[in-house]
Amino acid sequence: MKDRPCAVVLVTTTEDGEDVVTVLPITHSPPADSLFAVELPAATKKRLRLDAERSWVVLSEANRFVWPGPDLRPLPNAGAGSAVLGLLPYKFAEELRLRLLAHIKARRAHIVPCTE
Numbered sequence: 492m493k494d495r496p497c498a499v500v501l502v503t504t505t506e507d508g509e510d511v512v513t514v515l516p517i518t519h520s521p522p523a524d525s526l527f528a529v530e531l532p533a534a535t536k537k538r539l540r541l542d543a544e545r546s547w548v549v550l551s552e553a554n555r556f557v558w559p560g561p562d563l564r565p566l567p568n569a570g571a572g573s574a575v576l577g578l579l580p581y582k583f584a585e586e587l588r589l590r591l592l593a594h595i596k597a598r599r600a601h602i603v604p605c606t607e
Contacts, residue, residue, distance in 0.1 A: 493579040494543065494564050498548050499580060500588045501562075502558070513602060515587060527594070529587060539576040540544040547594045550591050554604040 501513040522528035528547035536546060555564075563574040579587075594600035 495516055496513070496539075497554075498584070498587060500553070500584065504533055511555060512560075513553050514556045515553050515591065516547050519544050519546055521545070522547055522549070526550045527600070529583075529590065532583065535580060535583065541576070548587055550587070553591060553599045553600070553602045554605050555602050558607060561603075562605070575597060 496517045497514040498517060499512050499604050505511060517531060527550045529550065531541075531546045531548055533543070533545075536543070543552050559574065565574055578584075591600060595602070
């Protein structure tokens with residue numbers, strides 16, 4: 492399986508105090524339908540130290556898991572063995588959340604709960 496960056500679009504806390512994240516994958520593959528992807532701005536990619544190729548956040552399927560999850564990989568350019576590159580701009584993150592929610596309500600997207 493290929494390691495890929497993702498956008499965290501929601502963080503909640505369980506009654507047991509565990510953080511649960513909902514993430515969307517980021518890919519270099521252009522979307523077949525622009526309804527289900529949002530291009531990651533070049534300035535944001537540069538600030539997060541991602542490559543210069545065009546990338547899209549995929550809205551058709553989200554994953555949800557307890558943070559940190561078993562599939563997270565430390566990133567060499569994140570510092571101190573972290574899997575976090577930084578924050579998305581608020582307006583961009585809000586667009587992702589709202590579009591994902593609209594797709595879920597319309598049954599055009601779903602959230603996959605990941606288990607260990």
